[in-house]
Amino acid sequence: MARYTGPKSKIARKFGEAIFGDDKSFEKKNYPPGQHGNARRRGKKSEYAVQLMEKQKAKYTYGILEKQFRNTFATAKKKEGVTGEVLLQLCEARLDNVVFRMGISPSRRGARQLVSHRHITVNGELVNIPSYSLKPGDVVGVREKSKSLQAIQDSLAANSKVYEWITWNSEKKEGAFVTVPERLQIPENIKEQLIVELYSK
Numbered sequence: 799m800a801r802y803t804g805p806k807s808k809i810a811r812k813f814g815e816a817i818f819g820d821d822k823s824f825e826k827k828n829y830p831p832g833q834h835g836n837a838r839r840r841g842k843k844s845e846y847a848v849q850l851m852e853k854q855k856a857k858y859t860y861g862i863l864e865k866q867f868r869n870t871f872a873t874a875k876k877k878e879g880v881t882g883e884v885l886l887q888l889c890e891a892r893l894d895n896v897v898f899r900m901g902i903s904p905s906r907r908g909a910r911q912l913v914s915h916r917h918i919t920v921n922g923e924l925v926n927i928p929s930y931s932l933k934p935g936d937v938v939g940v941r942e943k944s945k946s947l948q949a950i951q952d953s954l955a956a957n958s959k960v961y962e963w964i965t966w967n968s969e970k971k972e973g974a975f976v977t978v979p980e981r982l983q984i985p986e987n988i989k990e991q992l993i994v995e996l997y998s999k
Contacts, residue, residue: 849996856988860889861906871997882990883981894928900973901957917944932975939972
């Protein structure tokens with residue numbers, strides 16, 4: 799399966815929450831997609847179905863495909879700590895996610911594109927791999943030639959979110975990935991334990 803590029807509202811409706819951020823279409827139709835919409839009777843989901851939905855929600859939220867997500871889980875399993883929490887921490891440490899959190903792009907999809915198109919630097923070096931894993935202390939910035947891009951300026955101007963594990967210098971257009979966030983600091987509504995149970999079968 800290639801990366802999903804269809805309507806984001808349709809996916810948000812599938813999970814019953816705006817996983818891609820503010821969405822006016824979702825607010826109007828906050829029921830599952832499909833021909834019969836809200837009228838369709840939906841039986842109780844099996845345990846497997848609930849776990850699978852949670853994994854798919856996490857994959858869509860962070861924009862990660864199955865093989866990469868499975869590899870990330872395998873890495874999390876080898877590390878010390880609670881596997882589910884470590885999995886989310888690894889997702890949060892991805893370069894495309896941090897670019898999004900810093901407000902350089904209004905969405906993870908847009909952040910991934912900025913990284914791929916060589917607009918982002920890590921510790922002064924150009925990095926064009928969205929899945930690049932940042933370490934505490936790494937400095938993420940906008941490449942000098944790209945600082946005047948209107949899309950980046952508009953996104954930074956509209957951004958008002960602050961995260962405890964990230965710092966941002968608006969003059970230099972760069973910030974630091976200070977530390978790996980604790981689970982309580984990660985705002986995503988993901989029940990990571992269900993994902994661990996699914997992969998442990």
